[in-house]
Amino acid sequence: MSCRFCHFENMKEEIIYSDEDVYAIVSDTPLSHGHVLVISKRHVERLEELGIREITTLFQTIKNLIPQLLNAVKARDYNLFINAGSQANQSVSHLHVHIVPRRSSRNHLDVFFDAFVEEESRRLSKEAIKRVAYSIREKIH
Numbered sequence: 318m319s320c321r322f323c324h325f326e327n328m329k330e331e332i333i334y335s336d337e338d339v340y341a342i343v344s345d346t347p348l349s350h351g352h353v354l355v356i357s358k359r360h361v362e363r364l365e366e367l368g369i370r371e372i373t374t375l376f377q378t379i380k381n382l383i384p385q386l387l388n389a390v391k392a393r394d395y396n397l398f399i400n401a402g403s404q405a406n407q408s409v410s411h412l413h414v415h416i417v418p419r420r421s422s423r424n425h426l427d428v429f430f431d432a433f434v435e436e437e438s439r440r441l442s443k444e445a446i447k448r449v450a451y452s453i454r455e456k457i458h
């Protein structure tokens with residue numbers, strides 16, 4: 318199996334951070350200037366396959382990287398997300414966390430977020446929220 322994110326030794330040009338467990342690269346298809354991917358060195362496809370210690374290490378690295386990255390690319394805000402699986406547009410089947418710096422100017426992510434901001438018609442009633450919460454709670458307990 319050839320997994321692009323397992324071969325970080327070939328990514329010297331794009332790596333901005335690396336330690337024993339985690340590395341980070343600049344996205345080759347950025348949603349904004351400074352969009353980086355934080356990647357576990359161990360090959361897993363999804364977050365839930367990592368142990369809790371590995372998750373802690375991953376998010377500790379993300380926590381440390383965020384202020385440095387934002388400072389480096391002169392942004393104040395950011396989006397953080399994980400795409401898991403083909404239906405969620407996961408492009409490489411190896412866990413990676415996106416950090417997307419945000420500025421007041423529009424960028425490619427806005428197309429996505431506009432749907433949330435503008436679709437007031439999708440807003441659920443209190444009754445509908447209760448029903449959805451109930452049906453989920455019933456199955457996770």
Ligand SMILES: [Zn+2]
Nearest residue numbers: 320323360411
């Ligand atoms: Zn991999």
